[in-house]
Structure formats: structure tokens, C-alpha cells
Amino acid sequence: MLIDSHCHPNSEELRENAQEIMDRAWNTGVGRFLIVGCDLEDSREAVTMARRFEGYGAYAAVGIHPHEAARYGETLPQALLDLAGDERVVALGEMGLDYYYDHSPREVQRKFFALQLEWAARADLPVVLHIRDAMPDALAILRDFAGRVPMLFHCYGGGLEYLDEVLGMGGLCALGGAVTWNRSDELRDVAARLPADRILLETDCPYMAPVPFRGKTNEPAWVSRVYETVAKVRSVSVGELAAQIERNAASFFSWGMENV
Ligand SMILES: [Zn+2]
Ligand SMILES: [Zn+2]
Structure with a gap:
């Protein structure tokens, strides 16, 4: 069984065709999906879709993306906090810092990031992190939560430079389509170097096509391409890698291994 540990079938681009997209993935062997929210509405949609595709092994993460942080005054909306109580929600996010686009002022991004990490600690849920061009600031905030909040660095872009610290905090790294791209030698080095129990794979669809x-x-469905590349780089079979990732995901998201 393959797992897409980060996807957005709830996005505008994919929502209308969600049924056929999920069918295609299921028929390719994808049997677990983490559908990720980026703001309140999107998180609501992620939960709705996780319920709708429960039979496909769909779960949800709810949170505020750093791009959207500036839209939410001083505190997290109560409606978002309430969503986390849904039985399909297994993580909070995506949350973090994005200094590449800077769609929200950096100070606001940092504040919302810390607020959501505190929420995760209280709710006893793991977090899905989106960090772009902001590793030093992100790590400075995350250090306070190491050991308290399990962390998944989605679309890991910290290279070898930050890998030791990420692993030292107990973090997992999720790799996506970028690992298949021609110029991504450093990311393939990361894929080779990661301890087997710290890897997850994802599409981040509709973006980052492999x-x-x-x-x-x-x-x-195209997460299979990511599996093929990472298996090759690590000199293991796709089956072996898939079995390892099933265990990693089950342990991180606390979802069952049944029907696996
Ligand atoms: Zn992201
Ligand atoms: Zn995403």
C-alpha cells in the first residue's frame, strides 16, 4: 500500500474532480491519504472530504498556512479549534513560516506558528510543517516544542545543512515530487541519508508534479513516482520502502494498520 501523506484534493483545482482523482489513486494502490487544510474554510473542506473518502483511508489535518496568517487577527478561530475534535483529524497543519513568498508579514507568521504549536501540545496532536526559506527562525520556535509535539517537515527543503537538527528534535521528513526533478541532487542526498523510520512521501497535489x-x-496517484525514485536512491525495493512508510505513518498519525 502507498500513502500520500500530504495532498489537497480539497483545493479549488481538484475539488470538482475529487471522485475520479481518488478512484485513480486507490486503483494505483494508494490506501491512505492525509488531506491538508490551509485556512479555516479549506480545513473544513479537508474534514468533509476525509469523511466522504473514509473508505479510501482518508484523514485530515487542519490549520492555518503561513500565507493565510494575516487574515486572522490575534487568535486562532474557535471554529478551527473545534474542527480538531473530529475523529478523522489526525494532525494539525499545515503551519509554519514561508519567507519565500512572504504573503503574510513575518512577525504575524511567527506568532501564528507558535500559537498553533501550543494548540498542538494542548490537543496532543502531531504537526505538519510548511517551512520555506525560513529554517533558522522555524527551528528557533520549534526547539521549545521538541519532545512535546511530534513534527513532520512536509516538502522538506532544509537540505543536509539542517537535517541533523531536524532529526535531533525527533522530526520526520516528507519528500514529494521535487525529489524526482533533474536538479534535485541535494534532495536525493537527503532521501538517501534519512533514517528509515523518519521518512514519509507525499504529492502536495495539485502542486509539485513529479x-x-x-x-x-x-x-x-502520482505519489508512486516519488516512491520509485526514493526506493532507487535508497537501494531498496518499492515494496520494502512502502512497508516501512506504512509503519512510519501509522506511528506518526496514530491511525490503524487495518486493511493494510
Ligand atoms: Zn506546504
Ligand atoms: Zn500543502
Whole structure:
């Protein structure tokens, strides 16, 4: 069984065709999906979709993406906190810092990041992190939560430089389509170097389509391409890698291994 540990079938681009997209993924062997929210509405949609596709092994993460942080005054909306109580919700996020786009002021991003980490500690849920061009600031905030909040660095982009510290905090790294791209030698080095029990794989669809679909609208079925590349880089079979990732995901998200 393959797992897409980060996807957005709830996004505008994919929502209308969600049924066929999920069918295609299921028929390709994807049997667990983490559907991730980026703001309140999107998180609501993630939960709705996780319920709708419960039979496909769909779960949800709810949170406020750093891009959206500036839209939410001083505190997290109560409606978002309430969503986390849904039985399909297994993580909070995506949350973090994005200094590449800077869609929200950095100070606001940092504040909302810390608020959501405190929420995760209280709710006893793991977090899905989105960190782009902001590793030093992100790690400075995360250090306070190491050992208290399990962390998944989605679309890990810290290279070898930050890997030791990420692993030292107990973090997992999720790799996506970028690991298949021609220029991504450093990311493939990361894929080779990661301890077996710290890896998850994802699509981040509709973005980040893997080779040979670059430029197209990504979808969960194509996580198989990510598995193939990472298996090759690590000199293991896809089956062996898939079995390891099933264990990693079950342990991180506390979802069952039944029907696996
Ligand atoms: Zn992201
Ligand atoms: Zn995402």
C-alpha cells in the first residue's frame, strides 16, 4: 500500500474532480491519504472530504498556512479549534513560516506558528510543517516544542545543512515530487541519508508534479513516482520502502494498520 501523506484534493483545482482523482489513486494502490487544510474554510473542506473518502483511508489535518496568517487577527478561530475534535483529524497543519513568498508579514507568521504549536501540545496532536526559506527562525520556535509535539517537515527543503537538527528534535521528513526533478541532487542526498523510520512521501497535489508530469496538475496517484525514485536512491525495493512508510505513518498519525 502507498500513502500520500500530504495532498489537497480539497483545493479549488481538484475539488470538482475529487471522485475520479481518488478512484485513480486507490486503483494505483494508494490506501491512505492525509488531506491538508490551509485556512479555516479549506480545513473544513479537508474534514468533509476525509469523511466522504473514509473508505479510501482518508484523514485530515487542519490549520492555518503561513500565507493565510494575516487574515486572522490575534487568535486562532474557535471554529478551527473545534474542527480538531473530529475523529478523522489526525494532525494539525499545515503551519509554519514561508519567507519565500512572504504573503503574510513575518512577525504575524511567527506568532501564528507558535500559537498553533501550543494548540498542538494542548490537543496532543502531531504537526505538519510548511517551512520555506525560513529554517533558522522555524527551528528557533520549534526547539521549545521538541519532545512535546511530534513534527513532520512536509516538502522538506532544509537540505543536509539542517537535517541533523531536524532529526535531533525527533522530526520526520516528507519528500514529494521535487525529489524526482533533474536538479534535485541535494534532495536525493537527503532521501538517501534519512533514517528509515523518519521518512514519509507525499504529492502536495495539485502542486509539485513529479517527472514525467512536470507542469501538470498533480494528483495522489502520482505519489508512486516519488516512491520509485526514493526506493532507487535508497537501494531498496518499492515494496520494502512502502512497508516501512506504512509503519512510519501509522506511528506518526496514530491511525490503524487495518486493511493494510
Ligand atoms: Zn506546504
Ligand atoms: Zn500543502
